[in-house]
Every structure is written in structure tokens, then in C-alpha cells.
Amino acid sequence: MNDVEIVMEMRQVESVRKTKEPKRDEEVVETPSSPKREQLFGVVMIGGRQYIVIPGRYIYTQRLKGANVNDKIVLNKVLLVGTKTTTYIGKPVVTNAAVHAVVEEQGLNDKVVVFKYKKKKNYRRNIGHRQPNTRIRITGITGYQDYPAVTLES
Amino acid sequence: MNKDKIFKLAKGFRGRAKNCIRIARERVEKALQYSYRDRRTKKRDMRSLWIQRINAGTRIHGVNYGNFMHGLMKENIQLNRKVLSELSMHEPYSFKALVDISRTAFPGNKNVVHAPKKEGLSMLV
Numbered sequence: 001m002n003d004v005e006i007v008m009e010m011r012q013v014e015s016v017r018k019t020k021e022p023k024r025d026e027e028v029v030e031t032p033s034s035p036k037r038e039q040l041f042g043v044v045m046i047g048g049r050q051y052i053v054i055p056g057r058y059i060y061t062q063r064l065k066g067a068n069v070n071d072k073i074v075l076n077k078v079l080l081v082g083t084k085t086t087t088y089i090g091k092p093v094v095t096n097a098a099v100h101a102v103v104e105e106q107g108l109n110d111k112v113v114v115f116k117y118k119k120k121k122n123y124r125r126n127i128g129h130r131q132p133n134t135r136i137r138i139t140g141i142t143g144y145q146d147y148p149a150v151t152l153e154s
Numbered sequence: 155m156n157k158d159k160i161f162k163l164a165k166g167f168r169g170r171a172k173n174c175i176r177i178a179r180e181r182v183e184k185a186l187q188y189s190y191r192d193r194r195t196k197k198r199d200m201r202s203l204w205i206q207r208i209n210a211g212t213r214i215h216g217v218n219y220g221n222f223m224h225g226l227m228k229e230n231i232q233l234n235r236k237v238l239s240e241l242s243m244h245e246p247y248s249f250k251a252l253v254d255i256s257r258t259a260f261p262g263n264k265n266v267v268h269a270p271k272k273e274g275l276s277m278l279v
Contacts, residue, residue: 041245043237050233050234050237052241079233080233080241082245082247082248087247087251087252089252089255091229091231092232112193113186115183115189116190117187124183126155150254150255
């Protein structure tokens with residue numbers, strides 16, 4: 001278990017990627033215009049972790065086994081959906097709501113060096129590890145409308 | 155690890171640790187041990203940071219962190235602390251909705267914490 005390194009902050013990973021791959025950065029630049037128009041976000045559970053997702057953007061998740069590139073996937077563990085005027089809070093999930101996404105890439109996280117060392121025992125281990133990941137592009141959030149909503153006064 | 159790799163990792167170190175192999179190796183090994191350890195402590199540190207952020211967010215609405223989480227627990231809302239802290243920063247209205255739900259779920263929340271008083275400042279201004 002110790003060898004399995006898990007990078008925690010999804011955002012950190014994203015920022016690292018962006019700097020490394022200028023090609024994708026261009027893609028990212030064009031996307032923020034669409035969420036601004038719609039102002040829709042959701043919180044979705046993928047592989048035991050929760051992510052805030054916005055249509056048009058991509059996220060890196062733990063490797064989704066059995067998913068191929070360009071597959072369309074439906075994530076139905078939606079914990080919260082927020083629109084410009086209303087919030088749908090799941091208890092614990094927003095029933096019938098689904099996040100639609102496309103698998104874009106099956107890749108690997110950046111390498112982490114797992115260096116173990118015990119003093120005076122002549123023990124050292126130097127292992128590299130790359131955690132497999134999957135990049136998915138969020139295409140939309142649907143099916144939340146008939147769930148009891150919390151409307152905001154202001 | 156060979157010399158080249160050591161020096162590559164030792165870039166930016168202070169003093170002789172960046173260009174004497176014996177010292178550089180020592181320092182790089184220690185640095186890698188720290189990074190191994192801190193990948194674990196990072197998980198704890200981030201959690202405590204999220205809790206601080208949530209606490210700051212809820213106290214604006216007059217509820218403290220513990221009572222807020224208790225209210226969510228009662229309502230079976232399973233958002234984790236990472237998401238809650240990000241909501242408190244970037245989605246103030248959604249976060250307020252959560253605070254309201256938590257407050258109604260756990261009536262003990264009412265008037266438990268008062269929003270920070272600013273009378274002292276208003277006196278000055």
C-alpha cells in the first residue's frame with residue numbers, strides 16, 4: 001500500500017499539467033466562456049472522491065478501468081447541483097441527476113520517487129511510481145430539475 | 155542513484171549541497187525522505203486547512219464548524235470537506251443554503267455563535 005502514491009489535490013495536478021502541455025492550455029482558454037454563459041456546476045463522486053465539475057472543463061480522475069478513449073460515460077452519483085438561482089442539495093445524492101462526460105485520455109500522473117531509507121541498517125529503496133489516471137471532459141449535467149430545490153432569496 | 159541524477163535533484167540547494175557530491179547525496183536523500191513523509195502529512199494538513207476555511211465560512215452565518223457538520227450529518231448530506239471549503243470560497247449562495255439546512259436540522263445551532271461583533275470598529279468610524 002505504501003508504494004501507491006496518491007496525489008491529493010486535483011487542482012494541483014491540473015496546474016502542473018497545464019504548464020507542461022501548452023497545446024492543451026489553448027483548449028482550456030476557449031472553454032471558460034461556456035460555463036460563464038450557463039453558470040452551472042455539480043459535485044460528483046468518482047472513485048471515492050468528490051469533484052466540482054463544470055460543463056466544458058476537464059478533470060483528472062483515478063483510472064477508470066474498462067473505459068476507452070472517446071467513450072461517453074454517465075456519472076450518476078451527483079451530490080449537489082448549483083445553477084445561477086437554485087441549489088439542489090442531495091441527501092445524499094440528487095436522484096435522477098447525471099453528469100455526462102467523455103473520456104479523453106488514459107494517462108499517468110507525474111512520477112513520484114518513493115525513497116525509503118533506514119539509518120545504520122544499510123537499507124534503501126528507490127522506486128518510481130506513476131499512478132494511472134483518466135482525463136474526462138464534462139459535457140453536461142442533466143436530470144436534476146425535478147428534485148426539490150433550495151431557492152435563494154437574494 | 156548516480157551522480158548526474160543527484161546533481162539534477164540538488165539544483166537550487168544552498169552552499170556546497172549543490173556541487174559537492176558527498177554532501178549533495180546526503181541532502182538529496184534526506185530531501186526524498188522528507189517528500190515521502192510529507193506526501194502523507196499533506197493529507198492531514200489539507201484536511202485541517204479545509205476545516206479552517208469551512209469554519210470561517212459558516213461563522214459569517216452565525217454557526218460554528220462543529221454544529222454545521224453535525225447538522226449536515228443529520229440531514230445525510232455527504233459532501234466532503236474539500237468540496238465544502240471550495241463551495242464556501244467560490245459559491246457563497248450555495249454554501250449559505252447548506253448552512254440554512256444545517257441550522258434547521260439541528261436547532262441547537264440557532265444563536266450558538268454570534269457573528270463577530272464590529273461595534274468597536276463602527277465606534278471608530
